[in-house]
Amino acid sequence: MKPLKFQKMWEAANTFVFNIDTGDIRPTLGSLPKVTSFGDKHRFFYYENGIGGAYFEEEEMKKAGEAGLKNFTNNKFVSNYFEEIDQMFRIAEKFTKQASTLNLKETTTSELKSFFDTGIHNIIEFFGYYLACQPQCVALFEKKVQEMLEKVLPVNKVTEVYTLLSATTEITKLKKEEIHWLELAINAQKNLLNKVDENVKREIEKHYDEYFLLNVGDGGKPHTLDEFIKKFEKDSKNTTEETSKELAQIYATIKHIENSQKECIKKYALTKEIIEYCNLLARIGHYRLEMRISGWMPMYHYVELILDEIGRRFSYNEKEIRFATVDEINSIHEGKKIDKEILSERIHAFLFLIEEGKVSVLAGKEAKNKFNVLISKVDYSTIKEIKGNVAMKGKVKGKAVVFRWGNDMDEKIRLMDDNSILVAGQTRPQLMPLIVKSKGIVTDEGGITSHAAIVSRELSIPCVIGTKIATQVIKDGDYIEIDAEKGIITILK
Numbered sequence: 001m002k003p004l005k006f007q008k009m010w011e012a013a014n015t016f017v018f019n020i021d022t023g024d025i026r027p028t029l030g031s032l033p034k035v036t037s038f039g040d041k042h043r044f045f046y047y048e049n050g051i052g053g054a055y056f057e058e059e060e061m062k063k064a065g066e067a068g069l070k071n072f073t074n075n076k077f078v079s080n081y082f083e084e085i086d087q088m089f090r091i092a093e094k095f096t097k098q099a100s101t102l103n104l105k106e107t108t109t110s111e112l113k114s115f116f117d118t119g120i121h122n123i124i125e126f127f128g129y130y131l132a133c134q135p136q137c138v139a140l141f142e143k144k145v146q147e148m149l150e151k152v153l154p155v156n157k158v159t160e161v162y163t164l165l166s167a168t169t170e171i172t173k174l175k176k177e178e179i180h181w182l183e184l185a186i187n188a189q190k191n192l193l194n195k196v197d198e199n200v201k202r203e204i205e206k207h208y209d210e211y212f213l214l215n216v217g218d219g220g221k222p223h224t225l226d227e228f229i230k231k232f233e234k235d236s237k238n239t240t241e242e243t244s245k246e247l248a249q250i251y252a253t254i255k256h257i258e259n260s261q262k263e264c265i266k267k268y269a270l271t272k273e274i275i276e277y278c279n280l281l282a283r284i285g286h287y288r289l290e291m292r293i294s295g296w297m298p299m300y301h302y303v304e305l306i307l308d309e310i311g312r313r314f315s316y317n318e319k320e321i322r323f324a325t326v327d328e329i330n331s332i333h334e335g336k337k338i339d340k341e342i343l344s345e346r347i348h349a350f351l352f353l354i355e356e357g358k359v360s361v362l363a364g365k366e367a368k369n370k371f372n373v374l375i376s377k378v379d380y381s382t383i384k385e386i387k388g389n390v391a392m393k394g395k396v397k398g399k400a401v402v403f404r405w406g407n408d409m410d411e412k413i414r415l416m417d418d419n420s421i422l423v424a425g426q427t428r429p430q431l432m433p434l435i436v437k438s439k440g441i442v443t444d445e446g447g448i449t450s451h452a453a454i455v456s457r458e459l460s461i462p463c464v465i466g467t468k469i470a471t472q473v474i475k476d477g478d479y480i481e482i483d484a485e486k487g488i489i490t491i492l493k
Contacts, residue, residue, distance in 0.1 A: 004042055006055040006374055007468065009135070010445050011425045013051050013405035016322035017361065018307065018329070020045045020352045022120050023127050023296065024054065025359055026326070031128025035081070036137070038067035044353040046371045047346075051405055053425075055375070061136040068137035069144060072280060081129065085287055088126050092295045095122055096213075099302035104309040112306055113333055119303035120326060126296045133284050135447040135466065142448055145277045153268060159390050159485070161264055165278035166448045167457045168286040169254050169261075173294050174429055175458075177211040182247040185232070189240040196229055204228050214293060216301045220430050253458060285449035293429055316340075323347055325361060380473045386489045387467065388442070391453035393484050394462030396421065396440040397492070400478040402471055403434060413437070421482060423474045427452040435459070440482040442470045442489055464489055 024045055033039035042057040056064075071077045099115060107115075131137075145166075149158050171179070184203050196204065205225065212223045235243070265275060304322070307329070311321030314332045321329070323346040328338045345364035351371055353360050362370050398421040403412055405425065413433055422438040424431065426445040435441065435455055439462075443452045446465040456463030462484035474480060474491060481490045 002059075004374075005058045006042075006044070007058055007061070008053045008444070009056050011051060011053040011405050013407075015045075015047065015052050017325055017346055017350055017352065018304075018322045019300070020047075020052075021325050022123050023300075024131075025352055025354060026124045027127035027131055028354060029357065029359070031125050032131045035084075035128045035132045036064075036067050036071055038064055040064070040354060041357045042355060044351055044355075044374065046349075046351045046367065046375075048349040048368065048371075056136065064134070064136045065138075065140040068132070069140040071132070072138065072141045072284075073144070073277075078280065081132070082283070082287065085129050085291065088122075088129060089290075089295060091122055092126065092299050095119060096298045096302055099299075099306070102302075102306070104305060107309075109310070109313055109333075112310055116303060116306050116310065116329075119299055119306065123296050123299050123303065126291065126299070130288065130291045130296070133288050133449060135445060135450065138281070138284060138447050138449055141277075142281065145274070145281065148271075148274050148277070152270065152274075157268075159487075160393055161268065162278070163390060163392060163448070163453075163457065164257070164264055165261055165270075165275070166281040166285070167257050167261075168282040168454060169258050170283075170286045171254070172286065172289055172454075173211075174214065174289075174432075175250065177207075177214060179247065179250060180207060180210070181231075181235075182243055182250075185235045185238070185243050186240055186247065188232070188236055189238070189243060196232060200232065201229070204232055213298045213301055215430065216297050222301065253460075257457070281448055285454050288449050289429075289451055289454060316343075319347060320344075323350070378472075380469060383469075383473045384491045386442075386470055386473055388464040388470070388487050388489065389447070389466045390484050390487045391441075391446075391448060391450070391463040391465045392456040392461060394440070394460075395481070395483050395485060396462045397479070397481045398439050400442075400474045400476060400480050401434070401438075402474055402476050403431065404471060409433065415476065421480060423470050423480075424452075425471050426450065427455065435461075440484070441465075442467060442474070442480075442482060444468055444470050444472075 028040050028043065040056065040060050042060060043055060045052055045054045095118060099119065102115065104112070146158060146162055149162055153161055184207060188200055208223065208225045208228050214223065216222055307321055308318045310329065311318065316338065320340060320343045323343045324338050332338060342363055349364055349367045351362040351367035353362065353370070398419045400423050401412055401415045401420045403422060403424040416434065416437040418439070420438055421440040421442065422434050423442045426443050427435060427441065428451055436459070441452055441456050441461055441463040443465045444467055446452050450465055452463055452465050462482050464482055464484050464487050467489065470489065479492045481492055483490070
C-alpha cells in the first residue's frame with residue numbers, strides 16, 4: 001500500500017473535540033458525501049496547547065477536486081446546491097431565534113437535549129455544503145476556468161482577468177453591518193447628535209440585535225451593546241462629510257468592480273461559458289463566507305451555551321464538556337459517565353482521526369505520538385522564496401507580521417504599521433483589524449473563493465494565497481516582497 005501523505009489545510013485556536021466532531025468528522029462521513037458523492041477516508045485534526053490543524057490526505061484531495069469539477073460544471077448540481085444552502089440559512093435562522101429565547105436555567109434537561117440534538121443536526125448538515133467548496137474541492141474547477149482564459153487571452157492578462165471576473169459584487173453580512181453602522185452615524189451627525197439619547201439608543205439596539213454575533217467563532221465573543229454605544233460615541237465625533245465619504249467609497253468600490261468586469265468581457269469578447277463559470281466562482285466565494293457568518297457560527301454560539309448548561313447539570317465544567325464527543329455527551333443522558341482524566345488529557349492534546357473511514361480520538365501522549373508518526377518534521381530554514389496563487393494583483397515590499405490562530409490579536413496589532421504585510425494560515429472575519437492595517441496578504445490556505453481572496457479585492461491589497469508553508473517559513477519582522485503578478489513571495493532579509 002502506498003504511504004499516506006497529509007497536508008495541513010487550515011488551523012484554528014480554541015477548537016474543542018465537540019467542535020471538530022460536529023463541524024468536521026461527522027460531516028465528512030455523513031452530510032458531505034450526500035452533497036458531493038465524495039467523502040474522505042483518511043484525515044485528522046491535531047490539537048495541542050490551544051491550537052489545532054486539519055490535515056487532509058493528498059491523493060484524496062485530488063479526488064475531491066475531481067468530484068468538485070464534475071459537480072460545479074453540472075448545472076443541475078449547481079442549482080440544487082445553492083437552493084439547498086438557502087434552505088439551510090432559513091433553518092439556521094429559525095433555530096437561532098428559538099434558541100435565543102431559551103432560559104437555560106429553567107429549561108428542563110430533556111428540552112435542552114432536544115434543542116442540542118436539533119442544533120448539532122443542523123450544524124452537521126450545513127457543514128456538508130461548506131466542506132463541498134473547500135479549496136481542494138474547487139481547485140480543478142478553478143484550473144479549468146484559467147485554461148479556458150489562456151486560450152482566448154494574451155498570456156500576461158490571464159491572471160488579471162481571472163481575478164477580476166471571479167470577484168464577487170454581492171454584499172456580505174459583514175459589509176451590510178458596516179453600511180448600516182455608517183448610515184446610523186450619518187443620521188445622528190446630521191441631527192447634531194453626539195451623545196446617546198433614547199432615539200439613538202434604540203437605533204443602536206436594532207443594530208446590536210442584527211449583528212452582535214458577527215464576531216463569534218474561533219474563540220471570539222459576541223459584541224456587547226456597550227461596545228456599540230462606545231463606538232458610536234467615538235464615531236459621532238467625525239463630520240458628516242467624513243462618514244458619508246466612507247460610505248460612498250464602499251458603493252464606489254462595488255460599482256468599479258462591476259464596470260471593470262463589463263469592460264473586460266466586452267474588450268476580450270469572452271464566451272458565455274467563461275462568464276458563467278467566473279460568476280459561479282464569485283458566487284461560491286460569497287456563499288462560503290455567508291455560510292460561516294450567517295449559518296453555522298450563530299448556531300454554534302447557542303448550541304455551546306446549551307452544552308455548557310448540560311455539562312453543569314451533570315457535574316462537568318465548561319472546558320471538560322467541550323472536549324467530549326457527541327456520543328459521550330449523549331451517553332450522560334443515559335446515566336453513563338465520561339472519564340474526566342481522558343477529558344483532562346484532551347485539553348492538553350488530542351487527535352481526532354478518520355482512518356479507512358473509521359473514527360478514533362486519541363488523547364495526551366498517545367495523540368502526540370500518533371501525530372509524529374503521521375507527520376514528519378521539515379526544515380524550512382533555507383527557503384527564501386515561496387510560490388502561491390494570485391488573489392489580487394500588485395507588488396509590495398514590507399515587514400512581515402505572522403499571525404497564527406491562538407496568537408494575541410492586540411499584540412499583533414501593536415506590531416502593525418504602514419509597512420506591514422500580514423502572513424496567516426488563512427484569514428477569517430475575526431482578522432479584519434489586522435487586514436485593514438496591512439499593505440499585503442499572504443496565506444497558507446485558500447483558493448479564489450477564500451475569505452482572503454474576497455477581502456483583498458475589496459480593499460485592493462496585493463494578495464497571494466495557497467502557499468501551503470508561508471507561516472512556517474516567514475517570521476515576524478522578516479522583510480519580504482510580494483509579487484502578486486507571478487504569485488511569488490521572497491524573503492529579502
